[in-house]
Amino acid sequence: MTRAKIELAYITDPAKRKATFKKRKNGLMKKISEITVLCGIDACAVVYSPDLPNKPEVWPSESEARSVISKFNGVPEAEKRKKMFCQESFLRQRIDKGKEQLKKLKNENRKREINLLMCEYLTHGGNNLDSNNMSYLKDFSFFTDQNLDEIRNKITMLQTQEETPETMDQGEQAQVHVPKTNFSRKIIKKLN
Incomplete structure (x- = not known):
C-alpha cells in the first residue's frame, strides 16, 4: 500500500513540526549511512536543530565530517561545479x-x-x-x-x-x- 502524498509546506504546529523533524533527520542519517556502506563512498551530514541552534548534529563524527569536507574543498573548482545543481538551474530544467x-x-x-x-x-x-x-x-x-x-x-x-x-519482372x-x-x-x- 502506498503512502498518502504529503503537502510540502511549513508545519505550523510546533509539536508536530518537532516530531517530523526528528523522524526525517533520523531517516536522513540512516540513508547516508546506507549509501556509504553499500556504495563505499565518503559522505557526511551536518544538521542544525531548531532546539539546539549552536550545536549541530554531525554524522558519522565531527572528525570524519571534517575529513570529507576537506576532501571536497581539495577538489578543483571546475570538477566541483561539473555535477553540482543549484536550485535555479534545477527548476529551469524542470520547467523546460x-x-x-x-x-x-x-x-x-x-x-x-x-x-x-x-x-x-x-x-x-x-x-x-x-x-x-x-x-x-x-x-x-x-x-x-x-x-x-x-x-x-x-x-x-x-x-x-x-x-x-513469377508475376513481377526484375526491374x-x-x-x-x-x-x-x-x-x-x-x-x-x-x-x-
Whole structure:
C-alpha cells in the first residue's frame, strides 16, 4: 500500500513540526549511512536543530565530517561545479521539461479533436464543418491527407506482399494509384 502524498509546506504546529523533524533527520542519517556502506563512498551530514541552534548534529563524527569536507574543498573548482545543481538551474530544467510535456499533450489533444471531427463529419455527412474556424479546417485537411497517405502506403505494402516473384519482372515495382476520395476533395474545396 502506498503512502498518502504529503503537502510540502511549513508545519505550523510546533509539536508536530518537532516530531517530523526528528523522524526525517533520523531517516536522513540512516540513508547516508546506507549509501556509504553499500556504495563505499565518503559522505557526511551536518544538521542544525531548531532546539539546539549552536550545536549541530554531525554524522558519522565531527572528525570524519571534517575529513570529507576537506576532501571536497581539495577538489578543483571546475570538477566541483561539473555535477553540482543549484536550485535555479534545477527548476529551469524542470520547467523546460514540463513545457515539452505540455506541448506534446497539446499536440495529442489537437490530433484527437481533429480525429473526432473527422468521425463526426463522416457520420453526419459533413454538416458540422461549416461552423469551424479556418485553423481547424487546415488541421483537418492536413490530418486527412496524412491518414490517406498512410492508407495508400498500407495498400501498396499489402499488394507488394501478395505479388509473387513469377508475376513481377526484375526491374518492375508494384505501384498502386489510390485516387483522392470525394471526402478529401470536399475538404480541399471548403478550404479554397
